[in-house]
Amino acid sequence: xxxxxxxxxxxASSSPHLPRWKMxxxxxxxxxxxxxxxxxxxxxxxxxxxxxxxxxxDCNQAIAGFKSFDGNPEVEEARQ
Numbered sequence: 001x002x003x004x005x006x007x008x009x010x011x012a013s014s015s016p017h018l019p020r021w022k023m024x025x026x027x028x029x030x031x032x033x034x035x036x037x038x039x040x041x042x043x044x045x046x047x048x049x050x051x052x053x054x055x056x057x058d059c060n061q062a063i064a065g066f067k068s069f070d071g072n073p074e075v076e077e078a079r080q
Contacts, residue, residue, distance in 0.1 A: 043068075 017023075050065025 046065060047069060050062050050069070053061035053065055
């Protein structure tokens with residue numbers, strides 16, 4: 001019968017690096033945050049372009065730009 005010696009048990013992770021699944025979760029988190037930032041930036045640019053078109057009296061372009069912002073108080077004010 002073998003005796004139990006905890007020093008001879010293999011460690012779960014002998015590598016000094018993070019396990020692969022933790023690294024994947026970290027990269028997914030960074031990707032999600034980056035995606036949200038990019039989405040915010042693109043919507044901000046779209047809104048600014050619509051406001052600029054409104055100020056230049058390009059009504060068709062302004063209406064097309066504002067359609068995706070229905071319910072936004074600034075858009076409702078600009079439409080009136």
